Amino acid sequence: MTVLVTGAAGFVGNNVVERLVNKGQSVRALVRSTEKAQKRLGKFGDKIEIVQGDVTDRAAMKKVMRGVSAIVHTVAISMEKGGMTYEEVNYQGTINTVDAAVDNGINRFIFISQNGARADLPYRFLASKGKAQDYVATSGLAWTALRPSAIFGKQDEFFNTFARLLRLTPIVFPLIGGGKAEFQPVSVLDVAEATVRSLEDDSTIGKALDLGGPEVLTLGEIEKRVMKALGTGRILFPAPVWFLRPIVGIMQAVLPGSPVNTALLELLAVPNTVPNNALVTHFNMQPIPFSGEHIAYLRDNTAGQALNKFFTNAVVN
Ligand SMILES: NC(=O)c1ccc[n+]([C@@H]2O[C@H](COP(=O)([O-])OP(=O)(O)OC[C@H]3O[C@@H](n4cnc5c(N)ncnc54)[C@H](OP(=O)(O)O)[C@@H]3O)[C@@H](O)[C@H]2O)c1
Secondary structure, rough: EEEEEEEEOOHHHHHHHHHHHHHOOOOEEEEHHHHHHHHHHHHHHHHHEEEOOOOOOOOOOOOOHHOOOEEEEEEOOOOOOOOOOOHHHHHHHHHHHHHHHHOOOEEEEEEEEOOOOOOOOOHHHOOOOOHHHHHHOOOOEEEEEEEEOOOOOOOOOHHHHHHHHHOOOOOOEEEEHHHOEHHHHHHEEHHHHHHHHHHHOOOHHHEEEEEOOOOOOHHHHHHHHHHHHOOHHHHHHHEHHHHHHHHHHHHHHHHOOOOOOOOHHHHHHHOOOOOOHHHHHOOOOOOOOOOOHHHHHHHHOOOOHHHHHHHHHHOOO
């Protein structure tokens, strides 16, 4: 049995690949950039097969699935870049992946969705993920949708961004959106584990399962934990969304590796918590907390890396 992981060089994707390899699973890794794949997946050598492809290319998706028995579809963009839109990649790319699976007679499909995703929301990112999930759920495939809250881990973009900004700013730091938005940060190790268990657990078929960490944290609390992990402190001042909107607009226009865009900023209005946490209720796991040694990786961020990331969009971790 070979599992195709799409977005395999991505943050969630390469952690899923690692978990599958450790279980002795045969893996085909679909990547967009071979350079990033080398950095993130090179260590697996010939234990995995790496193929390059784009989910927006329907014909290529059909070819890439030959000989595959299950799919973990992680590809999505949270920022629109290079002319690619949420609708093209997150929605149409999922349609292409699902249709190619159906055409190739592949039945098992794990979709990495997003906590809060819903087709009828006014937020384009969450709506694109919601429409994609609806398509998966009506495909006739043996599907499972996993819907994580914000995911933390060595290569995350969300929490590392705070660490990078802290490395570049002295004395004061903004409480983004006032710091009240709620999250339930979940470890990428737990998300990868739930993904791999889902493949073997038929009781997850036809289910959308929300995944979260053990604690609900406000953004203000998250910022304080990041500071603690870095061994630093700042005077925090509330920065409401209306104040940040034009600043973020400029960042997204001029920085190739802007850590945020205005579409994501608006998501602070949507609680990202997981009242029914399937890590606990379904998988019987003890989720890893966003604290202590589990977030020590944040210390690896340096000012130089932060500048490199923001100004060149380099893969720094
Ligand atoms: N990170 C979180 O906090 C979080 C929370 C909840 C849900 N999720 C979901 O988890 C999934 C994975 O997210 P992630 O954080 O791992 O993101 P990521 O690191 O950006 O990984 C996504 C991967 O998809 C690839 N990709 C983008 N467009 C593509 C295309 N057109 N064709 C083929 N590959 C393409 C990217 O390639 P490049 O590297 O070349 O761009 C990247 O490797 C997403 O579905 C996301 O919605 C993430």
